[in-house]
Amino acid sequence: MTHDAPAHDAVPQDDAVISLLVVDDHPVVRDGLRGMFDSAPGFRVLGEAADGVEALARAAALDPDVILMDLRMPGGGGVDAIRELSRRGFRARVLVLTTYDTDSDTIPAIEAGATGYLLKDAPREELFTAVRAAAQGRTVLSPAVASRLVSAVRTPAAPGNEPLSAREREVLALVAKGTSNREIARELFISEATVKTHLTHIFGKLGAKDRAAAVAVGYDRGILG
Secondary structure, three states, X not given: OOOOOOHHHOOOOOOOOEEEEEEOXXXXXXXXXXXXXXXXXXXXEEEEEOOHHHHHHHHHHHOOOEEEEOOOOOOOOHHHHHHHHHHHOOOOEEEEEEXXXXXHHHHHHHHHOXXXXXXXXXXXXXXXXXXXXXXXXXXXXXXXXXXXXXXXXXXXXXXXXXXXXXXXXXXXXXXXXXXXXXXXXXXXXXXXXXXXXXHHHHHHHHOOOOHHHHHHHHHHHOOOO
16 A cells, blocks of 8 residues: 655655655565655655556656656556656656666666666665756666667667767766766856767767667767776
8 A cells, every 4th residue: 555745745845855756566665765765865755656557646646856666567567657657748757766677678668758777776875866866857877777778779880880089978978977968068168059969979979869878888888987
């Protein structure tokens, strides 16, 4: 049985507080995550859901900043829920938190609209950092998951063999950290338009279709350590 925070606590009192919805079919996991985040400053768990269908209803009622989403759940899987959340235009960012890292799990979740993908054995500080990044719309991929994506995002044709320039490596490294285009521009003292140009070149050289794919290929090739 799932439960939500009391009505008077449903909305964080501080704008800096990141609100969460925990979606997992195991009550022990939900309780553990609730306790972990509620005991840490800057987070507030607004509610829980036991499957993807309930997650949609809870997301509509609670309007969380971030949804921690398991994938394989009886009664409604995570990928379908992520896809529907995206279709309905919910503002919540979805961070997948699961034990599964196979291609059949990671790729559909990312394609459905997940902002990030972590495994449940991630250290708590890594999870906290990932949630903060996801709340800002940044791509969050653990190296293990990124490497799993490579086979699907890499093109078999010639593109992908051309080396990155020093500046392109800098941009890719910042992307891997979840840095936004605006922040990359500020850090490297270049315009956002130039950042976008660099990203276009990076995608072409790596044979990647988006930021997450570029990061995955970057880890696979040793460009990112």
